[in-house]
Amino acid sequence: MTLSAPSARAVDLRVEPVDIVLAHVEQSLQVELDRKTVVRKRRSVGARTDRRTWVRIERRDLDKIGVQGWNGSECAARLKGIAQPMWRGCVVWQDAGEPVMWRADETELLPGPPIGNAILSEDPKLQDAWWQAFNATLDALAAQDTRRIATPDTITITQALVAEAVRSVAPTQDLDTTVECWVPAHADLNWANMTAPTFSLFDWEDWGNAPRGLDAASLWGSSLAVPALADRVRYERRHDLASRDGKLMTLFMCSKILGPDAHPQDPRLEPARRMAEKVVAELQAG
Template sequence: MNRSLPIAALVDLRRQPMEDVLERVEEALRVRLDREALVRKRRSLGGRTERGTWVRIERRGFERIGPQGWNGTEAAAVLQGVAMPEWYRGVAWREPGGPVMWRADELELLASASVAGGALVLEEPGLPDAWWAALNASMDALADQQTPRIATPDTVTITQEQVTRTLGEVFPGVTDTRIERWAPAHADLTWANVMAPEFSIVDWEDWGMAPRGLTVVETRRPRHP
C-alpha cells in the first residue's frame, strides 16, 4: 500500500447528508431504500429495501485499503458452515476528488436483532444453550476455512510488527511475541454483530487470517453474578 497517500478526511456519516449516495446505491443495485429506517453509524449505514433485503454502505479512505482490497463481505459468501446472512450483490466506486472509496452490499434481511446495541453486554442476555451451540459450530467451521485474506480489525491490517509493538506497550516484559499460528477470524465479533434469538453473525467486511485465539476471545459467555 502506498503510505504516501494522504489520509482521507474524517467524516461522520451520522452527521452528513447522504441523499446523493443513497440514490447512487439505489440506481446501481436497483433497489429502493427505506429512508425512515436507516441505521447510521460513524463510517457506515444500512437500511431495508422494498424487496425485503438489507443494504450496507461504507466509506473508507485509501490508507485503510490494502492490496487485498476491502470486499470482505463479498469474500465471506464462500464460507461453509458459518451462520451469516446471504450475500446477493455489491457495488463500489471512488469518491470524486479524494482518496476515498464507497462500497454497498445487498444482503439477506435477518428477522433477528443484535444481542446488544453496542460491543458489550452488562447483563446476562439469557441466550439458550442452542444459541451457544450454534455459535460454537460457526466458530469451528470458520477455523476450518482457508483464505489469503488478512484480518483488518477496525480497518487496520494485523501484522507481526503490529502485534509485537502492541504487546510491548502493554507487557514490556514479554520478549517472545512471534505469532506461531494464524487462523481465520471474524475480527469484529462483538455482541452488536451477533443476532438472536436465531443465531447469525453479521458485518464480515474485516474478516481474514489473524493470530490463533482472536476469535475465541472476541465473544465470551457472560458469567452469572
C-alpha cells in the same frame, strides 16, 4: 520536492448528510431504501430495501484499502458451515471529490435483531442453543482456507502489530510474542454483529487469517462490563483462549481497552488489567 497524496477528512456517518449516497445506491442496485429503517454507524450506513433485503454502505479511505481489497462480505459468501445472511451483490465507486471509496453490499435480511451495541452493559441471557450455533460457526470458520489477512479496526494484523500490543501492556517483561497458529477469523466479533435468538454473524468486511483466539478475545473484551457474560465467553471458547496464541490475543485485546484513549470510567479497565497481569504470569511460567 515530493508531493504527498491528499488525505481524506475525518467523517462520522452518524451525523454526515448521506442522502446523495443513498440515492446513488438506489439507482445502482435498482432498489428503494426504506428511510425509516436507516441505521447509522461511524463508518457505515444500512437500510432495508423494497425487495426484503438489507444494504450496508461503507465509506473507507483509499489508504485503508490494502492489497487484498475490501470485498470481505463477497469473499465470505463462499465459506461453508457459517451462519450468515446470504450475499446478493454489491456496487463500489470512488468518491469524486475525496480520496475515499464507497461500497454497498446487499444481503438477505437478518433472522433476528442484533444483540446490542458492540460493548454490552446487560446480560442478553442467551440460550444454550445460541451458544452451540455460535461455537459451530467459529469452529467452521477456523477450519477454512483463505489468503486474506484480517484487518481488525481496518488495520492489517501482523506479527509486528501483535508484538507492539503485548509490549504496551507488559513493557517490563521479556515475553516471546511469536504467533504459532494463524487461522481465519471474523476480526470484528462483537455484540453488534450477531443476532439472537437465532444466531447469525454479519459484517464480514475485515475477516481473514489472524492469530488463533482473536475472535474469542475480542468478544470477551466486549463483554467485560458484564462479568458473568465475559466468563461465559471464556468458557465457551476455552480451547482457543487457553492456547498460547489465545493468551497473546487476550493481551492484544487488553491493549485496546487499556490504551491511551481509554475512558477513565470504562468498567472494563480494572478486569482488563487483572487479566493482563494473569496472562503475563502464565506466559512467563511457560
